[in-house]
Amino acid sequence: MTVLPGQATAVTDDTAAAPADPLELAAAWLPTAEEGPGPTMTLSTLGVDGYPSARTVLLSRFDGERLHFHTDSRSRKAAELAALPRAAVTVVWPEAARQLVVVGDVVPVTDAEARAAYAARTRYLQVLAWVNDHAAAGDTADRRRELWAAFEHDRGGADLEPPDTWAGFALTPVRMLFWRGATDAASNRLFYERRADGSWSEESWPG
Template sequence: MTVLPGEAAATVDGPPPADPLVLAAAWLPVDGSAPGPTMTLSTIGLDGYPSARTVLLSRFDGQRLHFHTDTRSRKAAELAAVPRASMTIVWPEAARQLVVTGDVAPVTDREARLAYDARTRYLQMLAWVNDADLAGATVELRRERWTAFGEERGDGPLEPPTTWGGYALTPLRMLFWQGATDGPSNRLAYERDADGRWRREAWPG
């Protein structure tokens, strides 16, 4: 197992914290840094079946996990119908996995804007150009529209499109998995009760 530098104490093998957000803060990028790792976002589809896709973790603010999308997207419609989701984040190089399940709510306009400003130029452009009409176009037309948009906007800063939206998940359940090559893997499960207190269990890996 490879442990990331400076993170030897942030495993599930040592004395577990009473609050899982403390452990999450040791695993996730610090607040205010660049967008975090990719993750699988699972929502409840409008047909009742699970619906999953890979997105960026935009931010962990110590209490909630933020992500952003086009407000015309399928996931936006699913969250409007059922504002609950799960996130699965995997660090293969550190033999770690974090699964977070909870309630989802829109972020503020300021939070959405800060997340857009933190995106790379490519992702900022993608938020403008990559719509449903473009998705059905030929490869040549898609590249032409991309190039035309870049030439039109130049190198100046981009404002977020009106379709840019953000969400934050407040955890109700958190599952930390830690792998190993010299022993069994381990899972640490937390669940928040109605009073806001966390209950902790160790599960087989």
């Protein structure tokens, strides 16, 4: 990624010494749970045919240790994670000249965590989780609007529970790569890898 003049400014805390614990840096970069879902991130998994598989999802929450995301249990990504529970997420903040890539192991979240994440979603995303199925996908836009309106009419504006297909996952980092750009200096990256004893190795990379 190229930082264009005027597009980004160096961020002062990025000039500080690299912390020994990358989770601290992640906590400084990622929003707190109170700020609600987001930012978006590219979630990469291994396709069942061996090709990479990637799509955008919302970061539901960073709990200080793990990155949470939510999806439909019938989705391709859920099947891929069942086959191989490993993933990478890429979060980019172009205006702050930052990119974070996290690679790690994925587990399902608890029911309580999944319900809390559902409650924190907008009404639109809550309804979407109910009506976004394979059958509706091939319908016309008008028919999808009718189905949406019928769902909302049936519920009468009541608070929604998550559907059975609501599925949450948490990614525990094994590797973390923090990219920092600047308008007046070369970009660089801090690469962290978790050792077997749980501590982290740290290296500076160009690029």
